[in-house]
Amino acid sequence: MTLTLPPAEAARELVEPVLRAAVDRLDPHAARVARYHFGWTDGDGRPRAAGGKALRPTLAVLSARAAGAGAERCLPAAAAVELVHAFSLLHDDVMDDDPVRRHRPAAWTVFGRSQAILCGNALLVLAGELLLEQKTPGYAAAARMLNHATLSLMAGQALDLEFQDRDDVTRDECLLMSRHKTAALLACACSIGVTAVEGSGSLAGSLFEFGTEAGLAFQLADDLLGIWGEPEVTGKPVLSDLRTRKKSLPVVAALTGGTESGERLAELLARPGQLAEADLHEAARMVEQAGGRAWAELEAERRLDAAARRLDEADLPADVRAEFLQIARFITARDH
Amino acid sequence: MTLTLPPAEAARELVEPVLRAAVDRLDPHAARVARYHFGWTDGDGRPRAAGGKALRPTLAVLSARAAGAGAERCLPAAAAVELVHAFSLLHDDVMDDDPVRRHRPAAWTVFGRSQAILCGNALLVLAGELLLEQKTPGYAAAARMLNHATLSLMAGQALDLEFQDRDDVTRDECLLMSRHKTAALLACACSIGVTAVEGSGSLAGSLFEFGTEAGLAFQLADDLLGIWGEPEVTGKPVLSDLRTRKKSLPVVAALTGGTESGERLAELLARPGQLAEADLHEAARMVEQAGGRAWAELEAERRLDAAARRLDEADLPADVRAEFLQIARFITARDH
Structure with missing residues (x-):
């Protein structure tokens, strides 16, 4: 571990060999899809420079450090969380019919x-296996923690799909969905290291709450990027979430704020057929006028503040606290 | 447990409450699909008389009894195996585009x-959870055993999908696929009770081998039914596997036997468009003339004999041995 590397890079370098060795154990079909999805190979199986920011493994490693343990003691947990994340991306892209993932063709295309569904399934089971083969009480508890996060993830995706067919989704429902779909696995990543190395339950609890708040802030920031993000940053077309009429948090806030702009936005989004570029820009202005953008920005700030307070409760080593906070700020910044 | 009930009924009565309580813990979307899939409700959520022969839970309960333990000690394991089975059926029906399951519309329709994929995922995670929440070394080992069976199941489904696009599948490849897709979970069911109650490893091993052989015999019998089974028994149209040009074991045996009938069968199955009824009957005759039917019948008998020998190695209580054998014969009989 080179100290000059920023923490995320360092965690990725530690976890990637564990991930690669785990994927090598899969049947050849699933392994081929997984290597492509992780960015290790192209569609023909040729090696390429790896991608992925390894956010969740980095948080898991920090979590173990919070409990005073070295990174090496939580690598199976860090890898397992990343495997569950990969599982959910593989499946979600199939369900959402989304052809692009991390600036590349999604695995299912x-x-x-x-094969994409089967690979996702295999990664999910492999995640459990990495934890259970450690054969310690801490890792057994970590496996259960990851199970709960995974069930939450799926409940969030089910809500997301339900919302696509409804025009009366409330802001609270939308926050609940984000809590399941985005925050649950981040919260798990932030606390699983503590659990795996058998640190204190209250420390794990505080870090779980930190991860929940940071995860919600992350989703709010991501939803803002989905409307106002630069294509070269998001890897998606400009105004992409309006294009797909996604019920993202700023949109739902705008629709349910009781404003005239909100009503006009509802009418615009209810129009049949594809929306013209001019309509998309008009829709973005309406989200802003109806207060959706300001609410989401403020709510993201609030969640970030709440996350920081949870860290203060946790009595962490100063460097670990600083790194957690740095990551929370990084993933909720809207310029990356 | 009423002694006058045949063993399968008894196991179902014991395991179903555990399954129902487990499903109650799922998010509402997944729970709704699961209750329908298990036959507890109709498509509108109204209760109906339950179905399902609970083969795998019955084997799991027998497995615990083989280790001298009461059924109640292995119910979470018995339920977990059934949950994984349900997961695989839900997903396979989506992947195979199969609209009928147990004489009813498949859940995805x-x-x-x-929602069918998400429900399958949730059942898979729930299976692991049922085992891990027992918090014993035996159940932790059972969780790993079930993980391995699940990975095998998925590898089998991946091979099955691959075979659909190939015209050079060998009999051995086809047997390997069945070993993964059908035999692995049955073998797990036959041995997981021993593992969960911390019985001997050699007993678990013998019962695993028994389950593997019985599982292969089952698949051979099922493939014979897929061609020559009565629609009222199989719940599928007559000659259904020929209709879908499935590369089942008798068909592959016929195609690769080096006979003139086999060559004519290959030509017939390669014809574009839907096959006429007369062609389907002709194809069935060719499978028979090319020796595919006789080979599959003989191979099923051989596997059943091998299964019985594995039971003899295991030094079981006489009643447990008799029930295992009765089930193996029942599932490989071609008149049910």
């Missing part, structure tokens, strides 16, 4: 929907 | 593909 290369290998077919069935 | 009622709730959509995404």
